[in-house]
Amino acid sequence: MDQARSTISKIFNGEPHSYTRFNLTQNMEGDNSQVEMKLSSDMDEEVGGNGTAEHLNHNSNCKPYVTQRNGRTPRNFCFMAVATLLIFIIGYLIGFLVHRKKEMAPVCADIFVPLSDTVVMERGAAPVMDWDSVKKLYTEKLKMANFDATLNTFATISHRAGSPGDDDLGNKILKKFKEHGMSTWTDEHFVKIQELSGTNKVTFNGKKVDLEGFLSYSISGTRTGAVLYAHYGRESDFSLLRDKSIPMNGRVMLVRAGLISFAEKVANAARVNATAVLIYADQSDYSNLGSSTEFFGHVHLGSGDPYTPGFPSFNHTQFPPIESSGLPKIVAQTITSELATTILRELGGPVMPRQWGSIAKLGGETDVITVEVNNVLTEKKITNVFGVIKGFVDADRYVVIGAQRDAWGPGFAKATVGTSVLLEMARSISEMKNGGFKPRRSIVFASWTAGEYGSVGATEWLEGYLSSLNMKAFSYVDLSGVVTGQNGLKISASPLLHTLILNALKEVNAPVREGTSLFAQYGRNNFDSLLEPMKMESAAYPFLAFSGIPALSFRFTSEHLSYPYFDTKLDTQEKLRSTTANQITLFAETAARFAGHITLRLVHDHLLQLDLQKYTRIIRSNVFKINGKVAEVQRLRPQVLPKALTMQWLMSASGSYSRASANLATDIQNSDLEDVEMCRMINDRIMAVERNLLSPYVSPRESPFRHILMGSGPQTLSALIDHLEAIKSEQPEADAKLFRNQFALATWTIQGCANSIAGDIWALDNEI
Numbered sequence: 001m002d003q004a005r006s007t008i009s010k011i012f013n014g015e016p017h018s019y020t021r022f023n024l025t026q027n028m029e030g031d032n033s034q035v036e037m038k039l040s041s042d043m044d045e046e047v048g049g050n051g052t053a054e055h056l057n058h059n060s061n062c063k064p065y066v067t068q069r070n071g072r073t074p075r076n077f078c079f080m081a082v083a084t085l086l087i088f089i090i091g092y093l094i095g096f097l098v099h100r101k102k103e104m105a106p107v108c109a110d111i112f113v114p115l116s117d118t119v120v121m122e123r124g125a126a127p128v129m130d131w132d133s134v135k136k137l138y139t140e141k142l143k144m145a146n147f148d149a150t151l152n153t154f155a156t157i158s159h160r161a162g163s164p165g166d167d168d169l170g171n172k173i174l175k176k177f178k179e180h181g182m183s184t185w186t187d188e189h190f191v192k193i194q195e196l197s198g199t200n201k202v203t204f205n206g207k208k209v210d211l212e213g214f215l216s217y218s219i220s221g222t223r224t225g226a227v228l229y230a231h232y233g234r235e236s237d238f239s240l241l242r243d244k245s246i247p248m249n250g251r252v253m254l255v256r257a258g259l260i261s262f263a264e265k266v267a268n269a270a271r272v273n274a275t276a277v278l279i280y281a282d283q284s285d286y287s288n289l290g291s292s293t294e295f296f297g298h299v300h301l302g303s304g305d306p307y308t309p310g311f312p313s314f315n316h317t318q319f320p321p322i323e324s325s326g327l328p329k330i331v332a333q334t335i336t337s338e339l340a341t342t343i344l345r346e347l348g349g350p351v352m353p354r355q356w357g358s359i360a361k362l363g364g365e366t367d368v369i370t371v372e373v374n375n376v377l378t379e380k381k382i383t384n385v386f387g388v389i390k391g392f393v394d395a396d397r398y399v400v401i402g403a404q405r406d407a408w409g410p411g412f413a414k415a416t417v418g419t420s421v422l423l424e425m426a427r428s429i430s431e432m433k434n435g436g437f438k439p440r441r442s443i444v445f446a447s448w449t450a451g452e453y454g455s456v457g458a459t460e461w462l463e464g465y466l467s468s469l470n471m472k473a474f475s476y477v478d479l480s481g482v483v484t485g486q487n488g489l490k491i492s493a494s495p496l497l498h499t500l501i502l503n504a505l506k507e508v509n510a511p512v513r514e515g516t517s518l519f520a521q522y523g524r525n526n527f528d529s530l531l532e533p534m535k536m537e538s539a540a541y542p543f544l545a546f547s548g549i550p551a552l553s554f555r556f557t558s559e560h561l562s563y564p565y566f567d568t569k570l571d572t573q574e575k576l577r578s579t580t581a582n583q584i585t586l587f588a589e590t591a592a593r594f595a596g597h598i599t600l601r602l603v604h605d606h607l608l609q610l611d612l613q614k615y616t617r618i619i620r621s622n623v624f625k626i627n628g629k630v631a632e633v634q635r636l637r638p639q640v641l642p643k644a645l646t647m648q649w650l651m652s653a654s655g656s657y658s659r660a661s662a663n664l665a666t667d668i669q670n671s672d673l674e675d676v677e678m679c680r681m682i683n684d685r686i687m688a689v690e691r692n693l694l695s696p697y698v699s700p701r702e703s704p705f706r707h708i709l710m711g712s713g714p715q716t717l718s719a720l721i722d723h724l725e726a727i728k729s730e731q732p733e734a735d736a737k738l739f740r741n742q743f744a745l746a747t748w749t750i751q752g753c754a755n756s757i758a759g760d761i762w763a764l765d766n767e768i
Contacts, residue, residue, distance in 0.1 A: 304459030548691030
């Protein structure tokens with residue numbers, strides 16, 4: 001280019017007077033580009049007269065531009081033509097050389113040998129089997145003959161949490177997951193649990209009895225007080241005693257096992273200022289238990305490690321020394337039925353209420369008893385075990401299937417059956433991949449430990465990874481205790497899962513009657529008869545009420561009698577065999593089919609089959625009850641709850657949820673199932689429902705189960721109804737100001753949930 005400039009300068013005597021613009025037809029990359037070249041050397045450009053700039057150069061020292069008449073001669077025109085031709089030739093030569101170099105360069109075809117087979121590229125959507133083919137393939141892979149061997153392999157006498165037996169079972173499960181080709185990992189926690197040190201004792205009428213059973217998380221020490229019989233230890237039972245003006249302060253409450261958990265019984269007794277609680281299995285409820293059978297359990301009204309509430313118990317974690325609000329402040333102990341009968345026979349005092357059964361005495365002030373508890377708090381390392389089958393579209397979205405593996409004793413029904421079902425499901429679904437099945441989403445299989453101390457393993461995992469889990473885990477299926485009988489079926493689940501569960505009941509065959517569905521055999525065309533409230537001691541409960549993940553637990557059971565051997569050392573294979581008429585394997589296989597049907601449906605379908613309309617009806621029902629209670633209290637006690645408290649906001653929030661869920665249902669109906677990104681967005685809106693029903697206004701330490709519909713604590717809608725009843729009846733714990741605050745927070749929780757599922761910010765319902 002410098003050579004061209006020199007030549008042109010010579011032609012024009014080195015004195016060009018203006019810019020010359022021209023196009024290179026092809027640059028070094030072969031593109032058409034416009035290049036500007038300045039052909040003058042040291043001479044300044046001139047501008048128009050009177051000092052007005054007509055050019056880009058605004059130098060005030062330039063001389064006025066004067067047209068050179070002599071420059072426009074035929075000779076100069078000739079020189080200009082020659083220069084133009086020369087520039088064209090130079091550009092052409094440059095382009096020719098560049099083009100030739102490109103042709104001489106080696107090409108990929110000379111280096112790489114093309115593949116003979118055509119490569120099929122995934123475009124984001126996995127090749128999908130139709131649902132009938134998925135069901136058929138799962139039926140083929142899940143074989144009842146495999147269950148006997150699995151049950152025998154994992155049956156053991158001793159596997160208490162953190163023990164060598166527990167660790168050995170965990171290693172076996174981990175090995176099985178690896179054999180099935182699954183990605184595996186473990187999760188360790190260092191938790192505080194109570195163990196019995198020596199023996200606990202009860203002394204009554206001068207007779208001292210040593211006890212083997214115990215209740216973990218009771219306070220240790222010795223307490224003495226007068227015995228008072230309190231039936232099952234429910235709130236209604238203590239209310240009945242209060243109505244009879246029977247003193248309860250400082251008493252030792254004697255209560256029957258059943259209906260509610262040990263922890264709830266102790267918490268209810270603590271509220272009436274009892275000093276201790278004794279729990280026994282009444283023979284009318286547990287006729288199959290011997291009178292000398294010992295009970296084990298825990299009395300933490302919550303789940304997880306109670307000494308790190310809301311936080312995971314990882315090693316060396318630095319948290320303040322805090323305790324769960326669910327830890328009791330009184331002594332608690334289990335006793336045998338034989339000892340309880342002896343105590344009841346010798347009690348004086350008032351006569352037992354007729355509705356409580358047999359005519360006996362409740363206990364008088366002179367019926368003194370001493371309870372000595374020697375529990376010791378220890379730290380244990382526990383290990384959860386996981387395996388995952390990864391999805392092919394939304395691998396970061398997953399359903400979790402879990403089972404407890406620890407037990408107080410043999411724990412065959414409590415832990416062994418559920419663990420065996422978990423492993424057989426993992427094997428069968430893993431083998432389905434060889435048959436062409438590709439799940440859209442992932443399936444995580446989890447073996448929990450420390451379940452006997454209050455779902456400690458499961459809860460610590462949730463606490464450790466909550467920020468990720470409640471965004472990506474869209475459901476949980478619990479397999480602990482799935483077989484305890486043969487002629488009944490009970491299901492506890494998030495309302496979002498009810499429609500999916502009903503469809504599974506209709507499609508899975510019953511274990512006894514050939515060709516009959518589970519729904520036809522157990523439901524008797526009444527789905528509600530199968531449902532029961534989810535119990536706090538179930539691992540499904542913290543998933544739902546603490547983490548906001550739709551959860552399910554179920555069990556085949558005896559229709560009129562609960563399995564009596566839980567929480568004892570009599571939970572053996574022989575006892576379960578007699579309870580199920582020697583059909584453990586058949587019911588275990590049916591449980592695996594039912595749980596597998598739900599799981600596979602969740603990971604197979606484009607859109608999650610979660611029914612948002614269920615919560616619409618539940619919210620409306622609670623709002624209707626609150627409205628009636630508010631009107632009643634305002635009529636009876638207007639000075640406490642003035643007319644200024646209006647139901648308008650709560651009703652508007654309920655309406656917002658109703659409209660948002662209906663709009664989402666419409667979006668689902670109008671969605672393009674082949675649009676992967678659109679399906680993901682809709683699924684995320686569906687998944688947001690449960691977690692946004694967790695109240696953001698309460699502390700996980702004080703009220704860990706923050707779900708306003710399925711949880712427990714003052715933030716729930718049921719607590720609002722109870723609070724209104726307390727205000728109406730002028731109970732001492734009633735607080736109208738506190739109620740109004742809880743009322744407002746519940747309203748905004750519902751409205752926030754409605755906003756979360758509405759979608760885009762401009763689609764939010766602001767009618768409130």
